[in-house]
Amino acid sequence: MAQTDLHDPAEDSVENVAAEPRVEELDEDNLLKPSFVNAVRAALADGDVARVYDLVEPLHPADVADLFELLQPAERAGLAAAITDLMSGEVIAELNDYVREDMIEALPAAAVAEIAEQLDTDDAVQLLEDLDAEDQQAILAEMEPEDRAVIESALSYPEESAGRLMQRELVAVPDTMTVGDLIDYLREHDDLTTEFWEVFVVDHRHHPVGTCQLSWILRTPRHIALTDVMKRDQTLIPTDMDQEEVALRFQKYGLISAAVVDESGRLVGQLTVDDIVHIIQEEAGEDALLLSGAGDGDINEPIRDAYSARVRWLLANLLTASVASFVISRFEDVIAQMVALAVLMPIVAGIGGNAGTQTLAVTVRALATNQLTSSNTWRAVRREMSIALLNGTTVALVIGTAVSLIFGNPMLGLVIALAMMGNIVIAGFAGVFVPLTLDKLRADPAIASSIFVTMTTDSMGFLVFLGLAVGMGLV
Template sequence: MADPELKDLPELVAPPAEPAEQAEFDEENRLKADYVDSVRAALDEGDDTLVYELVEPLHPADIADLFELLNPERRKLLARAITDLLSGEVIAELNDYVRDDMLEALPASAVAEIAEQLDTDDAVQLIEDMEPADQRAVLDALDPEDRAVIENALSFPEESAGRLMQRELVAVPEHMTVGDLIDYMRERDELPTDFWEVFIVDHTHRPVGSCQLSWILRAPRHVKLTDVMKRDQTLIPVNMDQEEVALRFQKYALISAAVVDGSGRLVGQLTVDDIVHIISEEAGEDALLLSGAGEGDINEPIREAYAARVRWLIANLATASVASFIISRFEDVIAQMVALAVLMPIVAGIGGNAGTQTLAVTVRALATNQLTASNTWRAVRRELSIALLNGISIAVVIAVAVSLIFGVWQNGGPVDLAWHLGMVIGLAMMANILIAGIAGVLVPLTLERLRVDPAISSSIFVTMTTDSMGFLAFLGLAVATGLVG
């Protein structure tokens, strides 16, 4: 039964929004193909009313997904049909390429209106990649206060804390009590709509601590903020790279963190929702760099994707010529025994896979600061131990298999030539896997020391090493052991 003393109180918390109809989603919470086809058909027929009815129940993030599933022509039609649903939240969730296409079709005043709906970090992300002339037009269309904030953010390096941070925060002087803070927050309409932490600053606006809202609500009004605040803050320098910021959040399990300028003054805050996007971007970026797939975005323009991938393929072509040169030095040897040509790709292929495994582990360890100068040689010894065990195991398997497959059974036993071939490929395989382990860890470490991103070019050098050394070990052992003359 409801308390009669509470029945006349206003409802302070809005009821949760009704979820979108589940008929529009599959079991993995993706928009169903049938639903997307219905939207396409309505767009093609010019039935904007039906399009609006279909899209209205969706969450802004799902509307963004819908835009990404359509081709560029239909995106423009959809934007026109659901203009008042095209909020800043939808724009902020859009894929970068899709968003850029849509913004190009909008006047500067419309883009400025969208930017004003967003938090500063999202507004900066919206504007930063625009052409200089378009960017200037949008900034001129903003009100002076918003323009000054965004221009300040754009003055920081790309992918830095200064670009990512939100300027909307709650900061109060250290002399306040809990009661003073509660009254302050109730009286100020200009405070952020959503915040989790209050920053306590001294007279120079340097953060001295922070208070979570849960602590404030449970503390008596007369208690000073300095008595309940957390003093051991993790402060983020404004020029820190976003990848390092993400590692700080992950390491210290942060929900939010203060961003400070060179003099230690509080200039903004970062929240975990921004960091989740960064972690996802950085992880995907490293994987794509290792494969040479460019941005790896299906919405990336064909010309840009081509330019990114063809450079990688040309580099691979150059390194593959090294392996071809080694093979050419053993042309006469291969001509004497065709089995060598049949087995060569196995040695190189397995070595390449072993190198890729070690390389992936090493690049990830470097990216997450698990591998540093203090434990480099321990990591090298570990990878060599794994490579040795893998090499012995694979060598035994391939030696026995080759001996049996190429053996000609006579008088109840295989001929010596088959066992000789098996021994040679086994030894070559073990040597190449060891080489792969060494290359997979030392190549990225060397590039890291040279301040080159190891994710960009490591795989080229590792592949070249395993291919070249695999062929050299196999064919060289064939000659050295007398398998061929």
């Protein structure tokens, strides 16, 4: 990890800073202005650390994070070195994952450790989890033993699990307390976390038995026992639960926070809705990108990583496209006799592919949000097939009529109408059954579904269209 001297703004010349013209930071959409970003770039290029600090100091932490993302990778190290004492936990938490790694590489281990200790456990873990083992250990070695132990414990859980994401900062009290005891406890212990909206009540085994919202505590007489006022119904989150399932629990039950328990049922942390909003956004974007085979889809992702993620799906598409080419090759003589068939073939395949993509998107989303389960699978299948039939009939009537008029050949219009209807129905079938099959095989339906659906609609579209042309005596 690079060693960089920390910048001390007290050493800057006040006269030099004051002499620089003021640059407006944000535009009407609350985005950093190009002129401001260019001014920071120019100051970095000139090595004018004082100017860089003066420009960045008024920014909100989220805007500082945006600034890092707008700069070139080579410029980020200079910015991090120039504004080290502005690199608060809030800035780190807002940074894009790839940009965060670049920034961490530009700071000494002691500086990163100091930043990590300012963060909640979940944010500190996110800061360190993607670093190389050597850098990770160097930073942990600089941390206080208590903070290091907590982060090491979190890192021992699988990625994207509740244990990795949870916060250890919470307030838990025994079920023997009264409301007055709890109020006194909160006032007397300065080391408690300062940001919470409910208190977890636990039994002698440290198992959560209920929760008390602060609003209830403030409005309840002091002599009332916590067990008489607490909410006993809880949604407990196991430490090994996947983050996507956690998000679904929060959405389904309208949770603001939830207790995280280990295998023995002991309270070990909590998850809050602000964590879940991030997860929902991440998972939704991930599924969309997986369907397209675009990798992480992050504009800050290194070119080599993006290339590796995308090219394998393009090669897979190349193989599946060869299936459609093989089908066409079986009808070379037919196409040669009637050029109009070649003109219309892309329409059949294209519309079928779009219909399949529509059904696929709906099915993958339903699986991801638990709307589609074994209890309603066949109802969902019937629904999608009904929609496919309606769409197929409508499109077939339009394309059949248009082709008949344009080519002056009613039989050609009938052939493409039947082929279009057939391919849209096939597309609907593939759009449902491909992701369902992958889901049953414990594979992510968002990863490979689009390739198989496209192969099906292309090859079957050509086969049905050209087969009908031959079978109905068109050529």
